[in-house]
Amino acid sequence: MTETVNAKGSVPDVAIELKGITKKFGTVVANNNIDLSVRRGEILALLGENGSGKTTLMNMLSGIYRPDSGSVFIDGKRVVINSPEDAKKLGIGMIHQHFKLVEVLTAADNIVMGAEERGVFLTRKRFEKTREICKKYGLNVDMEKYVYNMSVSEKQSLEIAKVLYYGAKILILDEPTAVLTPQETKHLFEILRSMRDQGCAIIIITHKLNEVLEISDRVTILRKGESVATVETRNTNANELTELMVGRKVSLAIERPKVKVGANLLHVHHLTIENSDGIEVIKNVSFDLNEGEILGVAGIAGSGQKELCEAIAGLHPIKKGAILYKDENIERRTPRELINLGISMSFIPEDRLGMGLAASLDITDNMMLKNYARGKSPFVDRKTAGETAKRIVKSLDIVTPSINTPVRRLSGGNVQKVLLGREIDASPKVLITAYPVRGLDINSSYTIYNLLNTQKQNGAGVLFIGEDLDVMLELCDRIMVLCHGRVSGIVKASEVTKEQLGLMMTRLSESEVEKNAG
Amino acid sequence: MNTIINFLFAAVKNGAPLLLGTTGEIITEKSGSLNLGVEGIMALGAFAGYYAGYKTGSLIMAILAAFLVGALAGLIFAFLTVTLQANQNVTGLTLTIFGSGVALFFGEILIKQRPKLSAALNALLSGTEIPLLSKIPVIGRILFSQNILVYLAIIIAVLAGIYLKYTRLGLKVRAVGENPAAADASGIKVALTRYVNAMLGGGICGIGGAYLALINGRGDWDNNSVSGQGWISVALVIFARWSPFGALLGSLVFGAFYVFQIRVNDIVATFPFLGFLSKIPNAFYSMLPFVITALVLVISSVQKKKVGVQPSSCGINYYREDR
Numbered sequence: 001m002t003e004t005v006n007a008k009g010s011v012p013d014v015a016i017e018l019k020g021i022t023k024k025f026g027t028v029v030a031n032n033n034i035d036l037s038v039r040r041g042e043i044l045a046l047l048g049e050n051g052s053g054k055t056t057l058m059n060m061l062s063g064i065y066r067p068d069s070g071s072v073f074i075d076g077k078r079v080v081i082n083s084p085e086d087a088k089k090l091g092i093g094m095i096h097q098h099f100k101l102v103e104v105l106t107a108a109d110n111i112v113m114g115a116e117e118r119g120v121f122l123t124r125k126r127f128e129k130t131r132e133i134c135k136k137y138g139l140n141v142d143m144e145k146y147v148y149n150m151s152v153s154e155k156q157s158l159e160i161a162k163v164l165y166y167g168a169k170i171l172i173l174d175e176p177t178a179v180l181t182p183q184e185t186k187h188l189f190e191i192l193r194s195m196r197d198q199g200c201a202i203i204i205i206t207h208k209l210n211e212v213l214e215i216s217d218r219v220t221i222l223r224k225g226e227s228v229a230t231v232e233t234r235n236t237n238a239n240e241l242t243e244l245m246v247g248r249k250v251s252l253a254i255e256r257p258k259v260k261v262g263a264n265l266l267h268v269h270h271l272t273i274e275n276s277d278g279i280e281v282i283k284n285v286s287f288d289l290n291e292g293e294i295l296g297v298a299g300i301a302g303s304g305q306k307e308l309c310e311a312i313a314g315l316h317p318i319k320k321g322a323i324l325y326k327d328e329n330i331e332r333r334t335p336r337e338l339i340n341l342g343i344s345m346s347f348i349p350e351d352r353l354g355m356g357l358a359a360s361l362d363i364t365d366n367m368m369l370k371n372y373a374r375g376k377s378p379f380v381d382r383k384t385a386g387e388t389a390k391r392i393v394k395s396l397d398i399v400t401p402s403i404n405t406p407v408r409r410l411s412g413g414n415v416q417k418v419l420l421g422r423e424i425d426a427s428p429k430v431l432i433t434a435y436p437v438r439g440l441d442i443n444s445s446y447t448i449y450n451l452l453n454t455q456k457q458n459g460a461g462v463l464f465i466g467e468d469l470d471v472m473l474e475l476c477d478r479i480m481v482l483c484h485g486r487v488s489g490i491v492k493a494s495e496v497t498k499e500q501l502g503l504m505m506t507r508l509s510e511s512e513v514e515k516n517a518g
Numbered sequence: 519m520n521t522i523i524n525f526l527f528a529a530v531k532n533g534a535p536l537l538l539g540t541t542g543e544i545i546t547e548k549s550g551s552l553n554l555g556v557e558g559i560m561a562l563g564a565f566a567g568y569y570a571g572y573k574t575g576s577l578i579m580a581i582l583a584a585f586l587v588g589a590l591a592g593l594i595f596a597f598l599t600v601t602l603q604a605n606q607n608v609t610g611l612t613l614t615i616f617g618s619g620v621a622l623f624f625g626e627i628l629i630k631q632r633p634k635l636s637a638a639l640n641a642l643l644s645g646t647e648i649p650l651l652s653k654i655p656v657i658g659r660i661l662f663s664q665n666i667l668v669y670l671a672i673i674i675a676v677l678a679g680i681y682l683k684y685t686r687l688g689l690k691v692r693a694v695g696e697n698p699a700a701a702d703a704s705g706i707k708v709a710l711t712r713y714v715n716a717m718l719g720g721g722i723c724g725i726g727g728a729y730l731a732l733i734n735g736r737g738d739w740d741n742n743s744v745s746g747q748g749w750i751s752v753a754l755v756i757f758a759r760w761s762p763f764g765a766l767l768g769s770l771v772f773g774a775f776y777v778f779q780i781r782v783n784d785i786v787a788t789f790p791f792l793g794f795l796s797k798i799p800n801a802f803y804s805m806l807p808f809v810i811t812a813l814v815l816v817i818s819s820v821q822k823k824k825v826g827v828q829p830s831s832c833g834i835n836y837y838r839e840d841r
Contacts, residue, residue, distance in 0.1 A: 062703070064838060085705040100700035102693050104824050112686070113693045114704025120685050148824055162704070 014076065015040045015201035016061070016092075016170050021070035023056055030056040032225045033070070038170070038201040043192060045216035045233070046205045047245055049441030053225040054205045055097070058172050061203075062094035063087040074170070088114070093163025094172040099155050101147045108143040111162045133165045137198075138191055152301055153184040160191065171195065172203045177211055179301045182469065182502035189215050207245075207441070209238040209252075210470065221245055246442060254449050254474040256493075257457055261477075262291030264326075265430050265461040266312070271321035273307045280319070281307045283485040289430065289461040294452060296476030296493065297465045300505055304485040305465045309434050312463070314338050325430070356419045359408035363389045363400065366407055367422055392421035396447065416440060420451060431455055434465040449475055469498045481505055521788040525777060526660045531733070533773025534664075534671040535560075538726030539751025540758055540765040541675045546592070546719030547755060548682055549712050550695040551599060552833035554610030557748025558617020559591045559720050560727030564743050565621040567728020568635075568735070569628065575636040577643070577666070580732060581725055588724020591617060592717040600712050603835050614748070625741040635737040642666065643732055667729050672766065674722060679762035691715055695829035698836035708836055726751065753811040759818065759826035772807045779803035 017037040023030045031053045038044045048054045059065045061072070063084040072079055074090050081087050087094070101110050108130045112122070127143045134141050139157045147155060156176060163171060173192075177185045192202055192215060206212060212219055213233060220230045221244045229244050242250050266289040273282040281304040289295050297305055310316035312323055314335045322329050330338060357366045367385040389403040396417045400410055407415055416436065423431065433452070437445040452462055452475070466472045472479055473493050480490045481504040488504045539556050546553045553559075566587035571580030595613055598604040635643075645665050652662040682688040693701040694711045702708050730743040754772055758764030778785070779800050786796045818827060 083705075084703050085707065088705040094703070096703065100697070100703040102696045102700050103830075104696055105689075105693065109689055110693075110700075110704075113689045113701065114706055117686070120687075122684055122686060122689060146824070166705070 013039050015042075015074070017073040017076075018057075018061075019071050019073070021057065021060065021067045021072075023053075023060060023065060023067050029225050031060075031067075034222070034225075034227045036220050036227060036230075038203055040169075040201050041196055041199050042217045043196050043202045043204060043215055045212040045219045046203055046222065047207065047209075047212055047219055047241060048222035049207070049245055049443070052222040052245075052441075054222055055174055057222070058094060058174060058203065058205060061087065061092055061170075061172060063092075088166050088168075091167055091169040092172065093166060093168030093170070095156065095159045095163065095174065095176060097174040097178065099159055101155055101158065103148040104146065106144055106146055107141050107150070107158050107161075110147060110158060111143075111165050114162075115165065130161065130165060134161050137161075137164060137195060152179045153181075153188075156180070156188070157191075164195075169199070170201045170203075172205070174205045175207075176204065177206065177208065178467065181300055181505050182498055183506065185211070208468070208470075209241055212241065213238065223247055242442065250442060250446070254446070254471060255453055256474060256477070257453055259292040259457055259459075261293050262459060265289050265291055266463075267324040267327075268312070269322045269324060271308075271311065271323065272319045273304070273311050273316060274319050275307055281485045282311070284321070285482075285485070285487050286321075287480055287487065287490060289463055291429075291459045291461055292456055293477040294456050294462040294464050294475060296472040296479040297463065297482060298467075298469060298472055298479055298501055298505060299482030301467070303482040303505075305434065305482065308482075309432050309463070309465060312430075312432055357407050357415065360406050362406055363393065363398075363403045363418055366418060367392075367425075370422070370426070388422075388425055392418065392425060396421050396451075416444070416448065420448060424451060424455060427458070428455075428460055430461050430463070432463045432465075435467060436464070437471070438467070445471075469501050473498060473501075521784060523656060523659050525774070525781060525785065527663070528777040528781070529770055529774035530660060530664060530668060531773070532776045533769035533771075534668040535726045535729040535733075535747060536751050536754055536772050537671045537675050537765055537769035538729060539723050539748055540754040540769060541671075541678045541762045542588070542719040542722030542724075542726065543751055543755050544719070544758065544760055544762055544765060545678055545682070545691075545722065546716050547760060547832050548695045548829055549691045549715035549719075550698060550829060550831045550834070550836070551595065551712055551716050551719075552606045552610065553592070553595050553613070553716060553719065554607060554752060555591065555595060555613025555617060556723050556751050557744060557746070558614035558621075559588050559723040560730065560748040560751075561618045561621035561744045562591055563588045563724030563727025564731035565624055565628075565727075566724065568633075568731035568739055569624075571635055571639055571728075571732055572628075572633045572739075575639050577639060580639075580728055581667075581670070584724040584728035585721040586724075588727070589717040589721035591724070592720025593713070595720065596713040596716040599835055600709050600716075603837060606833050606835065618744070621744075622741055625739065628739055629741065633739050635732070640737045665733060667725075667733060670725070671729070674725070675762045675766055678722070682762065692829070695832055698831055699838075702836070702838060712836075723748070723751070750807055753808055756818075756828075757811050757814050759814075760828065761826070764826075771810070775803060775806050775810075 014037050019035055021031055021034045034057060036057070046054050046058070056065065060067050061081065063081045063086050066082065072081060079090055081090065102113070105113070108126045111130045112126045130143045137160070139161050141154060141157045141161055147158070150158065176188060180188060192204070196202055204215065216233045218230060218232055219236065219241065221228050221241065223245060238252060242252060268285060268287050271282055271285045272280060275281045285308065287295070297308070299305060307316055311318055314330065314333055318331050322331055324330070358369065364382060364386045367388045368380055372380050386403060392398065393400060393403060398410070398414045398417050398421070400414060407418060410418065420436065436448050436452070440448065452464065456462055464472070464476055473496070476493045478490055479493050479496065479501065481488045481501060483505055539560055543553065543556050563584040567580045567584035570583035571577065591613060595609055598609045599606050643665055645663060648662040652658040654662070682691060690701065690706050691711055693704070693706060694708050698708045727744055730747060731740065734740070734743055750772060754765060754768045757772070758768040782796050782803070786793055
């Protein structure tokens with residue numbers, strides 16, 4: 001890229017500037033007249049609730065979408081970005097929330113596949129060349145490793161190495177910390193700071209306020225597709241940012257009502273589970289879930305959480321061990337049998353539209369998914385289901401045109417509420433929720449936390465698979481930490497710190513750390 | 519001994535058109551397009567190759583014509599699936615019906631002229647012994663005394679293998695076939711890659727069709743020269759586990775099955791203890807390649823390997839703004 005020189009004879013300070021960017025999808029305005037600028041050597045946080053248009057805006061910089069109107073300036077020069085290729089040539093690199101890597105290729109091949117280099121054949125040299133870039137920025141990637149063997153944080157480092165290899169000077173990261181442990185997040189921030197100090201302009205999308213305050217120099221806040229404010233990070237605080245983001249005051253504290261812990265509901269006894277590839281993902285796991293408590297399950301993504309939930313819900317075979325519900329072994333029972341046995345257990349799966357709801361059916365029909373077979377009549381009872389649907393829409397404040405709208409037309413938060421509403425309406429004794437607030441904005445998240453607390457107060461036992469440790473520390477009564485499918489500890493949430501949890505997630509209990517240090 | 523050598527010679531000879539069809543389809547699939555139109559493309563290639571050879575008497579013109587017609591069919595496929603986002607399975611099947619129909623239509627007109635290839639061209643196609651190499655016992659007869667198109671097929675397969683596995687361009691092709699969104703984000707031109715490789719693969723399939731018309735017809739035009747070999751090629755892609763090198767072995771095996779059903783009586787005459795083989799209905803032998811393909815599918819799905827399986831985006835259209 002040739003650098004344009006302004007009148008004063010110096011390189012312009014602003015690396016990238018957006019003016020009046022508007023993007024519509026059909027009748028929905030995703031971005032409305034947005035202005036934004038990032039200086040060289042600066043980290044800008046882009047903050048906003050779900051659906052506020054953060055990712056859409058960044059996708060226009062990376063060439064995935066094209067703006068309907070507005071202009072983009074890079075180094076003071078107006079540019080048009082029509083494709084990811086254009087973005088690459090302009091020195092823009094985006095790390096997407098869902099990594100864009102080819103699983104069956106090595107790390108080095110994922111990088112060189114997009115590099116415009118001479119030579120017909122692939123040589124060993126590509127490993128050395130790609131290693132150099134990692135060294136320069138302190139990235140830890142084994143270039144000869146296949147991506148399918150990599151951990152999430154390795155994949156992320158590879159994504160960063162890739163865009164740096166292409167010469168990116170403007171780096172966009174979309175929710176980079178969502179899948180990282182606190183330690184990995186810390187390491188990522190160190191890398192980002194070192195890149196900033198080398199003159200890169202960095203935009204980081206997140207909705208974790210503490211991270212915004214920690215890493216960024218400035219914050220631009222989007223609300224409903226518009227940029228409402230840009231503030232210097234050092235002059236602001238979490239409460240102000242939330243207010244700007246939501247548009248009104250919100251209390252950030254999560255309640256943890258004190259409830260007397262009752263009888264044992266679920267006892268998981270030395271459980272071992274294999275995943276569909278025949279690999280043991282849960283190894284010898286034992287724990288209890290009692291009435292009136294929320295048990296959190298923390299762990300790096302893919303530590304066996306999904307299989308554990310599915311096994312308890314009767315959807316996944318057990319290899320060894322047992323699951324006791326009120327002292328009755330429920331192994332090898334089908335979900336239908338579990339329901340017929342009178343075991344009221346609700347499962348809110350990770351994949352809401354895949355496993356929890358039927359996307360093309362309306363809210364009423366989705367209410368019937370679990371109980372349609374009850375009753376003597378060969379016809380389904382839509383009337384009762386309709387009443388349930390109306391009740392849930394009202395009590396949970398679900399935004400929908402009507403109860404006859406297909407669920408897939410609703411926004412993520414509302415889909416989640418429909419599912420949660422159905423499960424809670426059956427007044428379960430055991431409620432299993434996997435990432436219930438994933439992808440939800442602050443408001444919806446707090447609604448969900450309140451619902452879970454209500455269940456707890458009603459005497460249900462809640463198994464809460466979560467990813468945000470700050471939330472888990474406030475909401476849960478106890479937290480079980482999984483590491484590579486093993487329990488590395490079950491701790492009281494009031495007696496543990498986030499750092500300790502992070503260490504346990506990577507299988508280092510405190511005593512072991514001391515051992516290593518000594 | 520002679521029976522076995524003759525048998526293997528025939529296996530290579532009959533495997534070569536399958537090798538071309540398979541190699542073409544592997545290139546296409548590696549870029550993420552599942553083109554089920556191989557049967558139709560080979561029929562078109564058969565007609566174009568034969569007609570050009572008949573009119574010009576030049577083998578090069580015949581091969582070129584078959585390649586171009588095959589590439590044109592690949593272009594139609596790419597236009598429909600990449601640009602217009604049509605379903606790949608439906609487009610491929612339609613291409614089979616279309617190609618076979620068009621070839622038959624023109625073939626019917628051609629057959630009224632009672633065409634015959636020129637004597638010179640026929641002589642060229644009957645076989646070329648490679649100096650020195652053909653003198654090697656056994657191997658020389660099986661591999662190096664074949665017709666010139668067999669050598670071409672092997673060269674194309676080896677080049678295709680190198681192209682996909684060891685070149686920068688091949689890496690881009692694999693990336694597009696596995697994860698077009700990732701390839702796109704890296705700045706690879708996904709649509710162009712799919713167009714070029716669908717055309718390249720189609721062209722090679724076309725040469726496979728020309729082989730069938732030029733070699734198996736012994737100079738005469740046969741409307742049914744392809745008759746299912748395109749489908750066997752598609753199955754062979756699975757057997758070869760998406761590698762042109764695997765296709766070299768696979769086409770030999772499938773060629774052997776094909777020859778076996780014709781020559782089962784010769785073999786029984788030489789080895790009387792195999793007498794039971796001639797009692798099995800012929801249909802059984804024509805079914806065998808597909809049984810083996812099914813077995814390969816079962817074995818590879820049990821192994822759960824990441825390599826040697828269908829590219830993960832094969833058959834799926836890519837649209838950048840999809841969410």
